[in-house]
Amino acid sequence: xxxxxxxxxxxxxxxxxxxxxxxxxxxxxxxxxxxxxxxxxxxxxxxxxxxxxxxxxxxxxxxxxxxxxxxxxxxxxxxxxxxxxxxxxxxxxxxxxxxxxxxxxxxxxxxxxxxxxxxxxxxxxxxxxxxxxxxxxxxxxxxxxxxxxxxxxxxxxxxxx
Amino acid sequence: xxxxxxxxxxxxxxxxxxxxxxxxxxxxxxxxxxxxxxxxxxxxxxxxxxxxxxxxxxxxxxxxxxxxxxxxxxxxxxxxxxxxxxxxxxxxxxxxxxxxxxxxxxxxxxxxxxxxxxxxxxxxxxxxxxxxxxxxxxxxxxxxxxxxxxxxxxxxxxxxxxxxxxxxxxxxxxxxxxxxxxxxxxxxxxxxxxxxxxxxxxxxxxxxxxxxxxxxxxxxxxxxxxxxxxxxxxxxxxxxxxxxxxxxxxxxxxxxxxxxxxxxxxxxxxxxxxxxxxxxxxxxxxxxxxxxxxxxxxxxxxxxx
Numbered sequence: 001x002x003x004x005x006x007x008x009x010x011x012x013x014x015x016x017x018x019x020x021x022x023x024x025x026x027x028x029x030x031x032x033x034x035x036x037x038x039x040x041x042x043x044x045x046x047x048x049x050x051x052x053x054x055x056x057x058x059x060x061x062x063x064x065x066x067x068x069x070x071x072x073x074x075x076x077x078x079x080x081x082x083x084x085x086x087x088x089x090x091x092x093x094x095x096x097x098x099x100x101x102x103x104x105x106x107x108x109x110x111x112x113x114x115x116x117x118x119x120x121x122x123x124x125x126x127x128x129x130x131x132x133x134x135x136x137x138x139x140x141x142x143x144x145x146x147x148x149x150x151x152x153x154x155x156x157x158x159x160x161x
Numbered sequence: 162x163x164x165x166x167x168x169x170x171x172x173x174x175x176x177x178x179x180x181x182x183x184x185x186x187x188x189x190x191x192x193x194x195x196x197x198x199x200x201x202x203x204x205x206x207x208x209x210x211x212x213x214x215x216x217x218x219x220x221x222x223x224x225x226x227x228x229x230x231x232x233x234x235x236x237x238x239x240x241x242x243x244x245x246x247x248x249x250x251x252x253x254x255x256x257x258x259x260x261x262x263x264x265x266x267x268x269x270x271x272x273x274x275x276x277x278x279x280x281x282x283x284x285x286x287x288x289x290x291x292x293x294x295x296x297x298x299x300x301x302x303x304x305x306x307x308x309x310x311x312x313x314x315x316x317x318x319x320x321x322x323x324x325x326x327x328x329x330x331x332x333x334x335x336x337x338x339x340x341x342x343x344x345x346x347x348x349x350x351x352x353x354x355x356x357x358x359x360x361x362x363x364x365x366x367x368x369x370x371x372x373x374x375x376x377x378x379x380x381x382x383x384x385x386x387x388x389x390x391x392x393x394x395x396x397x398x399x400x401x402x403x404x405x406x407x408x409x410x411x412x413x414x415x416x417x418x419x420x421x422x423x424x425x426x427x428x429x430x431x432x433x434x435x436x437x438x439x440x441x442x443x444x445x446x447x448x449x450x451x452x453x454x455x456x457x458x459x460x461x462x463x464x465x466x
Contacts, residue, residue, distance in 0.1 A: 015398065018393065018398065022393045023393075075391075
């Protein structure tokens with residue numbers, strides 16, 4: 001159940017692909033701790049392995065993030081979702097969508113794939129319960145047509161986790 | 162009975178205090194309303210700071226070349242009978258013409274005119290800051306007329322630029338070992354009449370002293386930082402779609418001295434246009450630096466010629 005966005009994906013612009021190539025080189029030289037980029041020849045879709053941080057609820061668990069870049073990256077945020085099975089977390093829906101402001105309204109071109117990954121890991125690490133968001137079933141039902149999380153109007157209500 | 166009367170009196174007293182308080186509030190709220198409507202006239206997008214009791218505010222003023230200047234305004238409760246007091250990052254403050262019917266907008270317009278008349282002064286300072294090894298001030302400061310420049314050979318020269326005629330020969334003081342300074346002094350008194358207004362500051366100095374001057378050791382570091390903080394490239398790609406901007410190097414730098422991130426004006430413009438918090442006034446976009454969140458302002462450029 002990979003969320004193939006309803007909007008057809010356009011190839012990366014020249015600016016976007018230049019920037020991503022530099023991010024990838026930087027990632028290879030200096031990868032964020034706990035993450036592994038799965039090598040493919042597709043610059044527009046990265047699959048990244050996440051290891052839960054030791055001493056947290058997700059220690060010794062491994063998940064996969066799928067990062068899709070829009071044509072005009074970094075003017076627009078990348079689409080980041082967990083591939084199934086998504087970790088049990090109050091801000092992560094069972095279809096892999098993540099409720100995290102920097103992926104939507106608070107995105108800025110000063111951020112990178114690497115900094116986004118670190119934010120997601122910190123979100124996982126600060127969780128105190130393993131559970132789905134309260135509105136999980138309703139939300140996931142609404143997304144059945146393969147809607148991208150970037151089309152959701154998110155409410156960022158909780159800044160503790 | 163006595164106790165009751167006492168209570169009554171206290172009640173009246175609080176009522177009086179309440180009336181006074183109301184009157185004060187009414188007065189201050191008319192002051193607030195007036196000030197708000199005057200800020201509105203200038204444009205909220207130009208406002209940088211406004212303190213809680215509305216007596217101190219600052220505006221961002223762009224000069225003809227797109228440099229950002231900050232104008233600070235202090236008003237008191239007697240405003241607008243008494244003119245606001247103005248300060249800013251300028252070498253001298255203009256005299257603000259003020260009458261009882263004047264508004265904040267009039268002060269801003271006069272300040273902008275003042276900043277524009279100083280164009281030669283700004284460009285001379287930019288020229289010095291960009292082409293010479295400036296030791297002090299540490300970061301380019303617009304209000305200061307002096308620059309301490311390392312010209313090599315253990316010699317430092319203090320240049321004072323006349324803000325009213327910045328292109329003429331600057332005043333200078335030499336500092337360093339006597340043996341190196343005396344030939345410099347001689348060269349200066351012999352050649353300073355060769356100073357030409359249309360030449361750059363550096364070229365004039367080279368002509369007067371007769372030797373090449375060192376560049377700031379930071380220049381190399383700066384060149385690495387000339388990568389655009391948005392597209393990560395030094396030069397825009399060469400594409401017809403980018404018109405005159407095709408292949409262009411970074412041409413914008415964040416004004417915040419602690420940030421100084423470089424950008425392509427075009428990338429910054431594209432970013433500001435893609436978010437809803439950006440404000441536009443004529444052909445200038447106002448938003449914040451993606452790195453430090455300090456205010457930035459970019460002129461809209463049309464790539465499609």
